[in-house]
Amino acid sequence: MNLDERERRRELYRLQAMLCQVLADPTRIELIELLGEGPKAVKELAQATGQRQAKISQHLAVLRQRGLVHAQRVGTEMHYSLTDRRILDACHLTRELLLDQLLRQGEFAESVLLGERG
Amino acid sequence: MNLDERERRRELYRLQAMLCQVLADPTRIELIELLGEGPKAVKELAQATGQRQAKISQHLAVLRQRGLVHAQRVGTEMHYSLTDRRILDACHLTRELLLDQLLRQGEFAESVLLGERG
DNA sequence: TTAGAATATTCGCGCATGCGAATATTCTTG
DNA sequence: CAAGAATATTCGCATGCGCGAATATTCTAA
Numbered sequence: 001m002n003l004d005e006r007e008r009r010r011e012l013y014r015l016q017a018m019l020c021q022v023l024a025d026p027t028r029i030e031l032i033e034l035l036g037e038g039p040k041a042v043k044e045l046a047q048a049t050g051q052r053q054a055k056i057s058q059h060l061a062v063l064r065q066r067g068l069v070h071a072q073r074v075g076t077e078m079h080y081s082l083t084d085r086r087i088l089d090a091c092h093l094t095r096e097l098l099l100d101q102l103l104r105q106g107e108f109a110e111s112v113l114l115g116e117r118g
Numbered sequence: 119m120n121l122d123e124r125e126r127r128r129e130l131y132r133l134q135a136m137l138c139q140v141l142a143d144p145t146r147i148e149l150i151e152l153l154g155e156g157p158k159a160v161k162e163l164a165q166a167t168g169q170r171q172a173k174i175s176q177h178l179a180v181l182r183q184r185g186l187v188h189a190q191r192v193g194t195e196m197h198y199s200l201t202d203r204r205i206l207d208a209c210h211l212t213r214e215l216l217l218d219q220l221l222r223q224g225e226f227a228e229s230v231l232l233g234e235r236g
Numbered sequence: 237t238t239a240g241a242a243t244a245t246t247c248g249c250g251c252a253t254g255c256g257a258a259t260a261t262t263c264t265t266g
Numbered sequence: 267c268a269a270g271a272a273t274a275t276t277c278g279c280a281t282g283c284g285c286g287a288a289t290a291t292t293c294t295a296a
Contacts, residue, residue, distance in 0.1 A: 159272085159273095160272070160273060160274095161271095161272065161273085171272080171273070171274095172273090172274080172275085174273095175273060175274055175275080176274085176275085178273095178274095179274075179275085193272090194271060194272050194273085195271095195272065195273080196272080196273060196274090
């Protein structure tokens with residue numbers, strides 16, 4: 001390999017963008033939050049989110065391919081779990097950032113913030 | 119308004135996804151990093167990234183519309199700056215997460231990591 | 237082995253996004 | 267006002283993404 005520095009940085013940014021892309025979906029964020037509570041089966045996740053099973057499986061596949069979650073067979077079920085708790089940290093930090101943005105703009109803030117802060 | 123809790127959480131996830139979407143582009147990440155050094159004109163950013171001016175303006179428009187950067191006229195130039203330094207924190211955390219992912223998978227890691235850690 | 241439950245995958249569509257090219261806007265200077 | 271520099275916007279296109287619907291796979295139990 002031996003790319004020069006600029007190209008290495010570019011490659012890093014490209015991969016980072018791909019990671020952020022994975023986090024750029026509300027259903028996937030919700031799945032990450034749920035898995036933050038502990039391992040869960042697909043059916044549980046579908047029930048908790050109120051989404052169709054196929055949709056949940058599709059999003060779990062994305063998370064799995066990117067290495068954010070790990071799947072384990074347990075009988076007829078598949079138990080999913082986070083591979084790294086710091087994924088939650090990233091989610092929480094971006095959410096903090098978002099909440100500050102909302103506060104600054106003063107838009108939507110009250111309705112969304114209720115029950116999340118204060 | 120007065121949404122129930124689940125809907126409020128959903129709305130929050132939706133907005134968070136939109137924020138992550140903004141961070142899910144390598145050029146925008148590079149712009150954020152550059153602006154982390156201080157305010158810069160569009161031309162500077164175009165030069166530093168080696169990208170066409172129109173492309174930079176387009177991405178800056180996205181960052182501006184989402185409230186991540188602030189623009190100020192200075193003569194014939196527009197000086198852009200971060201509205202919140204913690205945007206950098208978010209970028210750096212996701213990058214840390216990415217680097218750990220790469221280390222775990224052992225793929226690309228060496229070439230990308232050189233000069234970034236160690 | 238067959239039935240059925242749990243999960244995964246494929247397909248097609250509608251929609252958003254990033255880009256280059258071209259053009260428009262806004263400011264400064266003469 | 268005219269010319270030109272700096273920046274913004276528009277347009278058209280190619281590509282990617284999320285979704286529902288349908289189907290396939292994989293395991294358990296009888």
